[in-house]
Amino acid sequence: MEREILSTKQKALIINLDDTKYGTFAEIGGGQEVARAFFQAGGASGTIAKTISAYDKTYSDYYYDSKDKERYVSEARLKKMLSHEYNEMLSILAEKARPDQRFFVFANTVETISFKKDNQGNGWLGVKFELSQRGAPNEVVVHVRLKENDSLLQQQTLGTLGVNLIWACYNHTSTPNTFLQSLLDNLDTDRVEITMARMTGPDLQWLDNRLLGVQLVKNGMTPAVMFDRYGNVQQPSDMLYRKNVLAFRGSFRPITYVNLDMLKTSYAIFKTDEDYSRDSTISLCEITLNNLMSEGEFHERDFLDRVDLLNHMGQHVMISKFREYYKLVDYFGRFKLKKLRIVIGYPTFEKVFDPVYYTDLRGEILEAFGSLFPNNMKFYIYPMLDKSTGNLLHSQDLNLSPELRCLYDYLLSTRKIIDIKNAKKEWLSITSNEVLRLMQEGDRRWEAMVPKHVREIVKQRCLFDYKCDD
Structure with missing residues (x-):
């Protein structure tokens, strides 16, 4: 009624x-x-x-x-x-x-x-x-x-x-x-x-106040909410004001060795900035609302499980409604950040350069990139394994049209794009979907694909439909 x-x-x-x-x-x-x-x-x-x-x-x-x-x-x-x-x-x-x-x-x-x-x-x-x-x-x-x-x-x-x-x-x-x-x-x-x-x-x-937060986003009452590393709901402007922020978007269902390596390698690059300060720097794992919805429904337990795992890794968590990265960056612009770095995988970064995602904008991809690359923003690009050759694909391997190659070259020369060169090659074939499939089938090979503490929590609490022993 x-x-x-x-x-x-x-x-x-x-x-x-x-x-x-x-x-x-x-x-x-x-x-x-x-x-x-x-x-x-x-x-x-x-x-x-x-x-x-x-x-x-x-x-x-x-x-x-x-x-x-x-x-x-x-x-x-x-x-x-x-x-x-x-x-x-x-x-x-x-x-x-x-x-x-x-x-x-x-x-x-x-x-x-x-x-x-x-x-x-x-x-x-x-x-x-x-x-x-x-x-x-x-x-x-x-x-x-x-x-x-x-x-x-x-x-x-x-x-x-x-x-x-x-x-x-x-x-x-x-x-x-x-x-x-x-x-x-x-x-x-x-x-x-x-x-x-x-x-x-x-x-x-x-x-559970975390559910209140995600409902605010789901109801369209705010575009994003944040939780600190202890799982407490936080006001974004208080959490981010004058901070250096490393943001990482993913499903984290569950967290794999690849996720962990993306965070570690990108943070190591961030630390090389001249004015880096540990006290003023936070890493933030972002999950889109669309990623939380299964067949149009929001499953509270699944959401809380993901937040719990990220908190166990010492990560702050953000839930947002933003599908496009330029909208995410524009949102961060509210909070007077010192620096913003976004770590992104090669396949996703390839989509960032696809003009089809910007046809609703009057200025199309140029308008989007104007929002995507303010002065304080850089992308860290995590490589992909080319299974046919066994080589790593970095940003320079993108298949771009001549006009987009010019745009890419400019961003690369101004260090708006930085490739991660020291990724662990042996982990690059791991995907969350594969881990989830093995887990739900009772195939123990998944255990070698996730960090130890993640494996222990999943097995103790039967997360993500893992078949616990009776």
């Missing part, structure tokens, strides 16, 4: 008329539009205990105990706002609260577009809320990217989004995908992008 979408005013009024919910609204940087929505709906005295906007930085630091040099629009600041306001509610109101009353705090810290329109509007929104009277609180945090080109429009969007978030916390926590979809009720993705969502608390322990 199709879900009924209530108006923002209807949601606020229903919450206002439910006198078991009582809370504080703390909003910084984008007006007080969420509290305003509840006031305008009517009956707000039954819902609103306090509203505050500590807009001045000194006031904000005073109330929210900022001894660290953190950004004001950050998850850390949002969490301090939620904790401070919730603890204050308990200390002032707990003894006087009715037995059926449940406290909540809504908070946001936002940067809207400036008068000069030279910044990107974004913000953090969160709710700390009780689902049972005086029960331990749960917490939901989201990060948003505000896409409208006017600060007043962005404030209106924040008001609607805040009401949707509070509504979802009390009505949709048992159905996470509905929770996410409801955040855009009476909004659309032309106005706002939900780049990250995280849900924690005693009533939400069953939920």
Whole structure:
């Protein structure tokens, strides 16, 4: 049955008329539009205990105990706002609260577009809320990217989004995908992008936040999500800001010796850059949403297994909707990276030079390559084994037309393309599809094609339809 979408005013009024919910609204940087929505709906005295906007930085630091040099629009600041306001509610109101009353705090810290329109509007929104009277609180945090080109429009969007978030916390926590979809009720993705969502608390322990992330991409609410090497959902701009990034796209089903060699050899080249710094460099394994879909369906367990294996290798993980590499590079351009390096296999790189993939662009392949090769971007090309000759094929072996050969020569001479010369030739015949086939047939030859720790985890947990011994 199709879900009924209530108006923002209807949601606020229903919450206002439910006198078991009582809370504080703390909003910084984008007006007080969420509290305003509840006031305008009517009956707000039954819902609103306090509203505050500590807009001045000194006031904000005073109330929210900022001894660290953190950004004001950050998850850390949002969490301090939620904790401070919730603890204050308990200390002032707990003894006087009715037995059926449940406290909540809504908070946001936002940067809207400036008068000069030279910044990107974004913000953090969160709710700390009780689902049972005086029960331990749960917490939901989201990060948003505000896409409208006017600060007043962005404030209106924040008001609607805040009401949707509070509504979802009390009505949709048992159905996470509905929770996410409801955040855009009476909004659309032309106005706002939900780049990250995280849900924690005693009533939400069953939920895996990694699945929330991939559902955001699947729902078209954001083009990509990221997880750190520990499997935690991360806001991409925080994870990538001023970093050197080595990105590697693959299926990783499962991880093979070839995957491992591609990472090791490309990272070794990256380390030779003059200003290389280990602390400011991360490697990132990317899986496209299309790769996660089997016959049009998304299999949660398969996705989580792949992320777990990559995390065991110490890798950060990215899930994206980008099929074309130029769109992936364009996305990375949001985050002020120092350097971007993408490791790519010879067969895939051959497709990058195929004009058929760019016919939908007015400038065709030249337009795509303009996005694909910004100043800070280079491709590392991993060779392919020519089975007929036993030789390795490098980028210079591409069969290109004369006009594309000129383009290739320019990119090669400017070191936008760098061949990996020290690949392990004995591993180049290994493919994930072959490993998967052998694994599912019970043929133990697959065990010699994957790293030891991958082999052990696959066998212990019966991953990828591996036939475990009873």
